[in-house]
Each structure stands twice: as C-alpha cells, then as structure tokens.
Amino acid sequence: MPFADANRPAIGVSLLKAGLERAFAELEFLSQTYGRKRIDCVDNILDMRYVNTLFPKLRDSGLGVELFYEVKSNLRYEQLTTLYDGGLRGIQPGVESFSNEILRLMRKGCTGLQNIQLLRWCAELGIDAAYNILTGFPNESPSEYERMAELVPLMCHLQPPVVVSPIRLDRFSPFFTRSSEFGLTRVRPTVSYYYVYPLGRRELSRLAYYFDYDYEDGREPRSYVDNLRDEVNRKWWNVWFKQPLEARPRLDAYCDGRAVNITDTRAEAVAPSHRLEGLAAELYLRCDSAQSLSSLQREFGAVADAAEVLKALEGLIASKLMVEMDGQYLSLAVMRTRPASAQLGSDHVYANIQQAPAA
Template sequence: ANCSAPMGEAMFRGYSEFDAVVVGPGEIAFPRLVRELQKGRQNIRIPGVYWRGTAEDTAPPDDPGVAPEPAMDDLPLPNYDDYFAHWPEGEPSLMVPFEGSRGCWWGQKHHCTFCGLNGGTIAFRTKPAARALEEVEQLHRRYGARAGQLAATDNIMPVDYPRSFVPRLAALELDTPVFYEVKANLGRRELEALCDAGIVRIQPGIESLSTPVLRLMDKGVTALQNIQLLKWARQYEVDVQWNVLYALPAERPEHYEGQVELWEKLHHLPAPLVCGPIRIDRFSPHFERPHDHGIADLRPHPSYRWLYPDLDPRALEGVAYSFVGRYRSQGHTHAYAEPLCAAVQRWKERAASTALVMLDGPGGLAIGALGPDAAPWFGRLRGDARAAYLACDRITGEAALRRALARQGGRDVSPEQLRCVVAPLLERGLMLEEDGRYLSLAIDLNASTPRGRSYVLPIEHWPHLRTLMALADDEEDVTCPLAS
C-alpha cells in the first residue's frame, strides 16, 4: 500500500537504494520483473515498475503508470507453506488470510470521508463465490490445524455473498472461526447465517454511536442501527471489532451530547476496542477534497520528518500516507475527547460481567439487569408493554409499533397511548428511541441460530436465572416493577 501512486514513485526517486518499485497490484508486474532479472536484462520497461537499472543509473525513468491487475478469478491460490515451515510449533495460532474481493462497493457510491484504504482502486472487484470457497477450503485443509482463524482481507463482504458464499461455507462445517468485514446494517437473519457458517468474528465499521457524526462520515447508517448490530452480535456471541472515532473536521460539541449517558446503557454489549481521533489519510475524501470538509494547511504528519530525515518537503509530501491540517473542530475536541475515552474504558472493564437479559413465558416477559457493582434489578412486562418490547427486538417505527399493539389488543392505539407504554421502558434504559424509532436492548435467553449458537450468561449471574424463570412462569410470590 505504501507504494501506491504517487508514494511509490516518491520513494523510488528519494532513495537510490531501491532498485525497483512496483506501483499498483503486483501479481503481473512483479513475476515479470523477476523473469527479466533472471535473464540478466537491465533495460527493463514494465507497466507499473520503476526500474533503476544499475547503481550508476541516476536518470529518473519515464513514468511507467500503474501495474495491471489480473481478473479476480485468475488470481493464484495462496501458498503459505514456507511461512508455516518457519513458524515454531507450539507458538500462538496464526491468522490465515484469504481474499474474496477488492475495493469497496459502498465506497464506490458513498466514500466514507476518513477512509483512504483503497487508493485509486476503490472500484469493487469480486471473486465468484465458488472460487472464494475453493480458496477457503484449500487453506483450511492445509493450515487449519494451526490456524487460529481464517481471515478475509476484503474491505467489505460482497453483496451477493450472504446468498452465494455463506450457505456453501456453512456446508463445509469448518472447525476454524472465520473473520469478515461487513456492513453494519446486517439483518438478524443474515447475522444468524454468518454465525452458522463459522463467520463469528466481524468488523462492521461502526466507528460512532452518534448519528450526526455518522452522517459526517457518510457511513449510511444510524446510531440505532449500529446498536442493533451490537445487540444481535451479543445475542449470538459474535466477536465484534469496532472503534469510536472522533475529531472529524466538521463535528460540533452537540454531536456528542448524551453519548456517555447512552453508553452507560450498553455495557452488556460488545465494547469498542479503541477511542481515538481520526487521521487524514491519502486517498480519503478528507485528503482529496479538503476544502469541502473545511480542512486547510494540509501537510504530512510530523512523524514522517523523523522517518525520512533526508527528504526535502516536496519528497516528504510524496511518500506520506497520513497528514495533518487545520479545521474547525480542533478548537473544541478537548472538551469531550477525555470523557469519551474514559467512558470507553469503563465500558471495556464492565462488558464481560454486565448482562441485560429477557425470558418470555406464560407469566410475562421477565427482564433482568445484572452488573458487577450494583444490586440486580428484575422486572416483568405484560400486556402492551410486553408486546411493544418484543416488537422492538429490531428497530421499529412509531406507526409500525402502534399497529403491532393494535393487533395484540384488538383496538387502535393513539400516539399518546404509545408514549405511555414506552416511557417507563425508555426511562429504565431497557429501550432506546431515536427520531421516532425504537429498539429494545435486552438479550433473549431463548433465542439461538438454526444451528444452536446462543448467548451465554456470565457465570457469576447464573444464580439469578431462578428469579427470571419464576417471573416468566408467573410465580405469584415474586414481586417486581414494570408489571402491566
């Protein structure tokens, strides 16, 4: 990636120690370069290859352009035999990479403003599902015994893979977990299918739980959609890798109002790994169109001066991938950055021992809020409250929720009546609302994927199962709030 144009050219021109630099994909250009060298040739002209010739050859070569890329279906199957031969037995398990696609289908339409991953190759290219499956099957057969996971190098799962690739992967019944980057707007059934195929480690590009910030990023999702995915991931014990990013050029302090309080309600869900500011990366919209995003004085990150002390400023700008600049939000980021990062740390410390669970039964919907530093809380929902909570397992708008309650009770439900039903659920932190859309937060102890993958209650809370079961079974000696 550090040799993508113009970085590869700048590196080549700045350091005579490099005999050759391949700019762009190397599958065609690099083997051809090796064959030319094996033949003893010095006057090498290959598309995408900067070639110096001899040590005395200081004349800059003509611009060779960008190396061509083969069709995805023509790429060779990876062979990691040499790597595994040198990896000591007994060392920690390895991540074995495979590839289903290149580029980003979402980025082609809506380029996330901070993302510079694809350079000039954001156009989406994908392997047919059968070809990708062949790659996974061969890698598992050769290296599965020592692999900690099979990891897709894709920026994003191809749109057709949930229908074409995932069912075939499930049929293989691999015993090695699979990692994939996905879009955060996955549906529940899609996530269940991923789980049953062994894709139990995902990176959904969540980045924020503030809808205004997500809009600035052009992520195409809302905070509620991100939280919904986190909930379903916890429901099926999916390992979610995600971060909280802040310091976007156009963000304002009010975009973060209520974030810390919101996160306090989510400690039973997978916590972010990191909380930190964005970078301005080459090829991102922030870099390509800085004025559109209010960025001025764009220049290489100061660390490059230490990495390449002998390069002049123009050459340094050519080799740099990360940049800094001046923009509006820098004047107020400090006001909320520290509380945000502290809240993430608290979330990480509590996530493994916090639970918000529900159990439905003839007595009603029993709910338990269980944490490491507070007395357990139990409630029971009946009637409209129960119907509303179950209807909002997925994000549900006000009109749809009123219709669900009307079907449940055989009568029309007014907006005022709906608000009376959901108000105590929102106040207690059992449900979220955003722009007239609602989402229940509790994990269903009865839910599982078709192959039986389900939530595992932290062992320290197992003694509370008796209370939940009693509430759900309508044992009259159990008292609780919220019963309706």
C-alpha cells in the same frame, strides 16, 4: 495473497473477486493444508452475495472454519444468523459512531440504533465485534458526544469499542482530495515521518500517506470528546477487561410464553429483574430492531391507542431497558431465548421470529 499472522492462529485470504466455487475451494484448501480453522478474510468489505451463496455452502459442508470479515453495520438479523451458521465468528463492523448526526456526516447509510442492534445480535450469537468510535469530523456538533456519553452506562453489557480515536487523514481519501471543502486546513505530513526520513516538507508531502491537519473553524475536538472517552474507559473498558469474565455486566432477556423476563446486572440498573407482560412485552419484542413511534402505534392500534403505546415505551425507557433516538426505539437486552410462532399462537409480525437457543 494469503498470509499467516504470527500473532494469531489464523490465515488471511482475499475472496472478494472470487466466484463461489473458487472461494469455497480456497477456504477448504487453506484449512486442510495448514490445519487452521480460523481464517481472516482480508477483503475491504464482505461481498453481500456470499450471504446466500457461500455461507450456506460452508454450513452444509461441515468444513468447520471460523471466519473473520469486515462488514457493514446495517446487517439484518436473518443475514447475521446465516453468516454465523456458515462459520462467521468475528467481524469488524463499520460502526464508527452512535450519533445519527455524525453518521450522516460520514455518509454511512446507517443509524446509531442500527449500530447498537448489531452489537446486541453479535452478543446473542457469540460473534466477536471489533469496532472503533471515530471523532473529530468537520462540522460535527459537540453535543453529540455528550449524548453518546449518556449511552455508555446503558450499553456496558455489549462489547466495547477497541478505541475512541480521531479521524485519520489518508492520501486519496475525500478528506484529503477535498480538504478545503470539508473545512480542513494546513494539511501536512504526519510528524512521525520527520523522524524516519531525512527529507524536507516538500519531499515528504509527495511521499507521505498519512497527514496531520487543522480545522478551519479553529475547533479542538479533544475539548469535547474527552468526556466520552473517559466514560468509555471507566464504565465500559474497565468492567470488561479489568475484572473476571463472569463479572461483566449483563442485560439478558428470556421469553416465557407471552411474557419476557429480564435480568440486569449493570451498575445503573433500575432493578435486578423485570417481568414484562402484555403490551410492554409485545413492544419489547417488536423493538428487537429499531422501530419508529408511528409504525408501532399503527401496528398495535388494534389493542392499544397511541397514548398507551407511547406510555408503555416511556416506561421501558425509564427502566433503562430501551433507548429512543430521533423518534426510533430499540430494546437493549440481549435475547437469550426467542419466541416461537407456536408459543405465541399469533400471526403477529413478531411471532415469526426464529426460535434461538440460549447463548
């Protein structure tokens, strides 16, 4: 059922089960009938079939709608650009964490670096990304939150999370139906229900949708999560929301022939500018998406030995321009211009990256 949100000039509509023609017709009708270009699609998740069907049709139609969708965070760059060209301007990606270990516990099917690369691409294209960091998963390692806290100063040029929040136990979720299997105990209606309904615990247990819980091992996640929350608050939210837009930190990359020029205004920048050339520039462009060390050493084996590739990567990490996570490497700068194949004069794999205008 479509709805109009009084707090935002948008219309909500569920398109998940609609066919291509019907989905397009509904968007066209809503936009023209209510004079709104911003439309929030309330499907639980974007139907990936729409990437190569609905969104190219929207692009070619000239309808000019601006869509919001909930999406998976493992989108490829070419998928995201297709969505953007078709009108995608806001997403709620299933980021939830930047820790590989915690993402595996969630069974998310993505990695921490994939989540970071999505935020980089959104910054490049101009897509608003509203996401959360969830905490308190059963059997998680407290040290993972220290690792994430160390990432915050490196990522402060990207959009911050909306909240850093404990997981919520909902009725019918796996954590609810198999709570003992996940090490959750004393599952009970959330305390706020007692202030709303004049009922006892037994009755509320049948009525409630949200539940409080304890951990079987007695852990208190707040004791090891607070440092991450403080880092996000001081070094991310504050620099984004408590100072002018133009004062937000930036880490921007511009291609100049075979070189890459980078400007860095982050508080912990090693230098305000960098010029990458040769192997360093090629590796930086290749790590626009996360790459393993072994694949990079194979790919660049004709121009550099394995030790040289590793040394170049370590130099980029030392300059705080790149991050490594579990043997995967990712460039951090937002690409404001991309290399064209003609510029590079090469059939190298990264030479086929589509040229994009500066944001």
